[in-house]
Amino acid sequence: MNAIVVVGAGQAGLQIAECLRRGGHSGPLTLLGEERWPPYQRPPLSKKYLGGAVADERLFFRPLDYLAKQEIEFRASTQVVAIDRANTRVLLANGEQLAYAGLALATGARPRMLPVPGAEHPAVCYLRGLEDAQGLLVKLAAAARVVVIGGGFIGLEVAATACAAGKTVTVIEASERLLARAVAPIVSQYFADLHRTQGVALQFGAQVTRLVPLAGGGLSVELNDGTALPADLVLVGVGGLPNQELAAQAGLTCANGIVVDEFARTSDPLIVAAGDCTSHINRRYPTPLRLESVQNAVDQAKIAAFSLLGLAQPYQDLPWFWSDQYxxxxxxxxxxxxxxxxxxxxxxxxxxxxxxxxxxxxxxxxxxxxxxxxxxxxxxxxxxxxxxxxxxxxxxxxxxxxxx
Ligand SMILES: Cc1cc2nc3c(=O)[nH]c(=O)nc-3n(C[C@H](O)[C@H](O)[C@H](O)COP(=O)(O)OP(=O)(O)OC[C@H]3O[C@@H](n4cnc5c(N)ncnc54)[C@H](O)[C@@H]3O)c2cc1C
CATH class of the missing domain: 3.30.390.30 (FAD/NAD-linked reductase, C-terminal dimerisation domain)
Structure with a gap:
């Protein structure tokens, strides 16, 4: 039996499964996803989907019968809770166990939570998956005042969408410029001017200290300089964390992601990993990378599939990324x-x-x-x-x- 199990049915997981079939894997192939939907695209969630222009089904990568035709057994709403490496099995939340000859981890990332008092209020939202986006869409429609915490890509895309929908939008950024970790100051300045021209207020060097519920509904977002901003909706976009716990609990090496080599191999020779969940080696760069991008999910997934097929190829693709605002x-x-x-x-x-x-x-x-x-x-x-x-x-x- 040469069964391969892929954990995580997102961009990377789907790509691994498809590459395995295309690359000649003829044995059982199971794609396990904890979400309710078939594999779908995340980038539109902060862009056109949030603008109300995209139906849920349009996000799906493939028609529903496609995976079955490929003889990829896709299971939605199926969470893997443990990896039993000694017995080469994964344990599912429903108690079932699945044996593997090869295992791929493509568990993605999740939003970093805002670590301040009051952040558990229902008006505070995060955006990672379709369920988040569905909730955000409803709350956004009812909101007049939107505060975005974090001037990174997701925060700015949501700010642009909310602004285009006629909301009063404020972006709070802890550093002195937007997108500071990704682009040069001239690009940051361009986007600051763009948002301001559209009517978005930007506050730099500002730390949120707490969120206080308001009597008439909504929240007061309190900053370290004493400012208090009323909001009907708060979107937190302060970065992502790799979903590495499953791997770490199984004893795989993790350090800001599941550690993989240039062939997407983890510290267990039977297990590969790809996508947002990895800290990986790309031959182009001297130090390990952890990237949250479609390019990395797709290209690294191919490397992971090759390794499972016994055709090790080094990862050396150029990273690229995009963001749409207005x-x-x-x-x-x-x-x-x-x-x-x-x-x-x-x-x-x-x-x-x-x-x-x-x-x-x-x-x-x-x-x-x-x-x-x-x-x-x-x-x-x-x-x-x-x-x-x-x-x-x-x-x-x-x-x-x-x-x-
Ligand atoms: C709102 C938003 C906008 C974005 N915009 C862009 C953009 O413009 N350009 C760009 O390049 N990138 C963008 N990205 C990033 C891009 O979408 C991700 O890098 C990509 O989806 C990563 O793919 P992945 O397969 O590694 O992770 P994911 O797509 O997150 O898939 C991981 C899947 O694994 C599942 N999972 C986790 N643990 C388990 C478990 N134990 N059992 C079963 N299933 C599990 C998760 O629920 C998830 O469905 C955006 C991301 C978001 C959230």
């Missing part, structure tokens, strides 16, 4: 954290520009705002590790395609 598309290629030089191609005032990041003279990342062609080119340049100079990048008259 009619602006931000696209990120590569990781800019190590940069020492950044140059701008185009002009921020025009609403279409890219920032090229260099470390020790080498191009490491490109953020593009409403310049999709730059983004696609950047992915090719970075993937092929082509030499680009800051002067070439900053010169809009220089055709970067010539470097490919």
């Amino acid at each position: 009619d602006v598309k931000l696209q990120i290629a590569g990781l800019s954290q190590s940069h020492d030089t950044a140059v701008v191609r185009g002009a921020a005032v025009s609403g279409a520009f890219s920032v090229f990041y260099f470390a020790a003279g080498a191009l490491v990342a490109v953020d593009s705002v409403n310049r999709p062609a730059d983004h696609m080119l950047a992915r090719k340049l970075l993937s092929a590790q082509r030499a680009v100079t800051p002067e070439q990048a900053a010169d809009v008259n220089f055709d970067l395609k010539l470097l490919l």
Whole structure:
């Protein structure tokens, strides 16, 4: 028996299962998801879905009968509560046990909770899954005043959607700029200006100290500088935590994620992991990464499937990401954290520009705002590790395609 069990039926779990079938795994294949739905896309949840423009079914990756046709046994509402590595079995919440010859963990991540008094109030929302989004949609419709805690991608996308729906929106950010961990100050400034122009109030360097219920309904969001903001709805977007507990309890090495090598293998040779739940090695980078992105979930899942098929291939795909806010598309290629030089191609005032990041003279990342062609080119340049100079990048008259 060569049964493979995949735990977590999200972006990475589905990709692992499909790659296993495409790659020739002909034995039993079971995809276990604790949520009620078939595998679905999360990115629209903070964007078009929250704007009311997308039906639940449109989020599903595949038609309902697709998995059955692939002979992938998909079980919804099925939580794995333990991994018995000694007997190569997983234990389900309903008491059932499933034996595996190979096991893939794709358990994703969850929102970091706001650690302040009053945060358990029903007007305080988080956004990770479809159930969260369904609840948020209803609460948003009834709310007039929305406070978003956290000026990261999810917070800003919700702020943009709420603002477009006519709500009074305030974003509270602990650091001095938006998206501080992901982009250069010029991009942060662009998004701050964009949100302010749309009518969103931004408060920087602000810490939430507590949330106090108001007599007439809603909450008062109290900040460390003494400000109190009334809110009918509070959306917390202060980062994610990897769902690593199942792995850790089974004795697998975990450190800010399930630790995997460049072949997506955990510390147990029969178990691989992929997606938001992993701390992983990508050959492009000297230190382990934990990324929450569609690209990583998809590309790393393929590596995990290859390993289960005995065809180990190293993970070396270029990370990329996108975010939609209002009619602006931000696209990120590569990781800019190590940069020492950044140059701008185009002009921020025009609403279409890219920032090229260099470390020790080498191009490491490109953020593009409403310049999709730059983004696609950047992915090719970075993937092929082509030499680009800051002067070439900053010169809009220089055709970067010539470097490919
Ligand atoms: C609101 C939102 C917007 C986003 N926007 C973007 C974007 O614009 N661009 C981008 O690149 N990325 C975006 N992302 C990130 C992207 O969606 C994730 O990186 C991706 O979904 C990760 O896939 P995954 O399979 O690792 O995890 P998930 O998709 O979270 O899947 C994990 C699944 O495992 C299940 N699970 C966990 N534990 C168990 C268990 N013990 N038993 C059974 N099932 C279990 C979970 O319930 C979940 O269904 C967004 C994410 C969110 C939440």
